[in-house]
Amino acid sequence: MLIVDDDELVRIGLRAILDAQPDLAVLGEATDGVEVLPLVARLRPQVVLMDVRMPRIDGIQATRRLLAASADPPRVLVVTTFANxxxxxxxxxxGASGFLLKRARPAQVVEAVRVVARGESLLFPAAIRQLAGAYGGRGADRLRAARLTDREAEVLRLMTTGLSNPEIAAELVVGVETVKTHVGNLLAKLGVRDRTQAVIAAYESGFVTPTG
Incomplete structure (x- = not known):
């Protein structure tokens, strides 16, 4: 993975935590978003731990550039001081797949990286609901254009509560593979990469609201 943060102490701490795991390896470090694309092209990490506030190119712009530059870019895990x-x-x-607080415990850091490396989203429904309430409402209504089926819409609504595929399957009394198919279809229709962006789209469109 690649660690991107302008704070040397943060980089040192994350590297120490992650390199101590037998299944994880830090391939490189960057101090600013401007360095991300060249390093990703050379090192090909699965996950980029991305600080959001950096002097020249911040993590938001760096994430957009990274996801636009490749058909199969690495997953981005935002590392931040404040969740809100x-x-x-x-x-x-x-397009980031989730976020991690800089004060997170080592075990939480390791688990977050493993989750994102597996191609899953690190989804905190309560946090995203709070963020959407404070900063959302700026996106186009992608859901109307996506023309989700009733069942796909039902699956999306359950996704916004943080339920996993097996939990959604139990709620709807269907097989897990059926849920996976619905999730894949609705992601494709919304034109998003993973569950995090699908949940963001649900809030941005008013499909669900931060107040419930």
Whole structure:
């Protein structure tokens, strides 16, 4: 993975935590978003741990550039000091798969990286609901244009509550593979990469609201 942060102490701490795991390896470090594309092209990490506030190119712009530059870009995990930061919400809207607080415990850091490396979203429904309430409402209504089926819409609504595929399957009394198919279809229709962006789209369109 690649660590991108202008704070040397943060980079040192994250590297120490992650390199101590037998299944994880830090391939490189960057001090600013401007360095991200060249390093990703050379190192090809699965995950980029991206600070949001950096002097030249911030994590939001760096995330947008990274996801636009490749058909199969690495997953982006935002590393932030404050969970209720507009920068965090904008990074999620730009395509980050989740966020991690800098004060997180080592075990939480490791688990977050593993989740994102598996291609899953690090989804905190309550946090995203709070962020959407404070900073949302700026996106186009992608849901209307996506023409989701009733069942796809039902699956999306359950996704916004943080339920996993097995939990959604149990709620709807269907098989897990059926849920996976619905999730894949609705992601494709919304034109988003993962569950985090689907949930953001649900709030941005008014499909669900921060107040419930």
């Amino acid at each position: 930061d507009e920068y965090v919400y904008d990074a999620l809207r730009a």
